[in-house]
Amino acid sequence: MHKIDLSIGKDIYEANREIAKKIREIFDRKGVKAIDFMGSIGSGKTLIIERLIEILKGYRIGVIVGDVSGDDDYKRIKKYGVSVVNVNTGKECHLDAHLIEHAIENLDLDNIDYLFIENIGNLVCPADFELGSHKRGVIISITEGDDMVRKHPLIFQIADFIVINKIDLAPYIDASVDRLLDDIKRISPKKVFLTDAKNRKGIEELAEWIVK
Ligand SMILES: Nc1nc2c(ncn2[C@@H]2O[C@H](COP(=O)(O)OP(=O)(O)O)[C@@H](O)[C@H]2O)c(=O)[nH]1
Numbered sequence: 001m002h003k004i005d006l007s008i009g010k011d012i013y014e015a016n017r018e019i020a021k022k023i024r025e026i027f028d029r030k031g032v033k034a035i036d037f038m039g040s041i042g043s044g045k046t047l048i049i050e051r052l053i054e055i056l057k058g059y060r061i062g063v064i065v066g067d068v069s070g071d072d073d074y075k076r077i078k079k080y081g082v083s084v085v086n087v088n089t090g091k092e093c094h095l096d097a098h099l100i101e102h103a104i105e106n107l108d109l110d111n112i113d114y115l116f117i118e119n120i121g122n123l124v125c126p127a128d129f130e131l132g133s134h135k136r137g138v139i140i141s142i143t144e145g146d147d148m149v150r151k152h153p154l155i156f157q158i159a160d161f162i163v164i165n166k167i168d169l170a171p172y173i174d175a176s177v178d179r180l181l182d183d184i185k186r187i188s189p190k191k192v193f194l195t196d197a198k199n200r201k202g203i204e205e206l207a208e209w210i211v212k
Pocket residue numbers: 039040041042043044045046047048121165166167168169195196197198199
């Protein structure tokens with residue numbers, strides 16, 4: 001088991017950052033590029049990872065799926081024949097670096113080019129816990145309303161990219177993609193992708209950006 005150094009003067013965030021840094025070194029040594037996906041419950045994190053796996057056929061993909069309980073997402077990913085590890089957090093509403101440290105013990109990193117990490121669904125605390133990934137993304141769905149960004153500025157500020165998913169549903173729910181885009185520009189100008197994962201729209205652009 002690992003020692004988590006919580007000596008005096010050190011908070012859990014700092015301890016987490018130290019482990020995350022160690023994990024990043026392991027990824028770099030093994031030639032693994034890691035991307036973690038944050039976002040609300042049901043925003044489309046798993047479906048977007050599934051679509052990326054379909055597109056990135058020429059690469060060796062690994063996935064870590066985080067969920068509070070159960071293995072539903074694990075089974076969805078497993079069907080694609082890629083390496084996948086399920087992480088249940090029980091009561092915790094975010095993944096942390098120590099969980100990832102253990103999850104990667106069950107992956108053959110020498111045979112993975114891209115590692116996708118699906119975080120626990122919520123827009124608050126996952127932002128506070130780096131996982132050693134090279135890029136962090138937030139996936140939101142237009143069905144959550146067009147005020148998501150202004151209500152949760154922090155996670156958008158720390159993200160490297162933002163995906164606005166389910167744009168196929170925008171006409172039905174009276175929500176404005178432009179309003180979300182304006183908020184992103186104002187609060188946190190980042191790379192933004194508009195996707196309809198159900199109908200495989202916009203995913204190519206995301207895949208190209210990830211592997212570029
Ligand atoms: N209409 C539509 N449905 C989507 C889209 N993306 C995901 N879904 C559906 O939304 C639900 C939640 O998706 P899931 O990938 O499980 O979300 P997660 O909880 O973030 O992993 C599923 O029923 C998906 O089929 C999309 O772009 N358009």
